Amino acid sequence: MKTAVSSCGVAVAASQEAPMQAICPKCGGVVILRVRRLMANSGNSYYWRHINDDHPCERQKPFMHFHGN
Numbered sequence: 001m002k003t004a005v006s007s008c009g010v011a012v013a014a015s016q017e018a019p020m021q022a023i024c025p026k027c028g029g030v031v032i033l034r035v036r037r038l039m040a041n042s043g044n045s046y047y048w049r050h051i052n053d054d055h056p057c058e059r060q061k062p063f064m065h066f067h068g069n
């Protein structure tokens with residue numbers, strides 16, 4: 001996801017300045033900041049990812065489900 005909620009209850013977009021950890025606004029689970037390197041001239045893509053893959057929200061694209069790391 002692109003937007004999570006900080007421990008202060010403030011919406012925080014995934015970015016370079018975002019904290020390493022936040023809370024999912026949908027299920028309240030802990031999410032961590034992840035970065036994905038894009039094509040050379042596209043920079044990096046930041047996003048929030050659940051620590052526990054077995055979270056109750058956003059059960060989408062099961063065929064695109066990445067495990068590991």
Ligand SMILES: [Zn+2]
Pocket residue numbers: 024025026027028029050055056057058
């Ligand atoms: Zn969630």
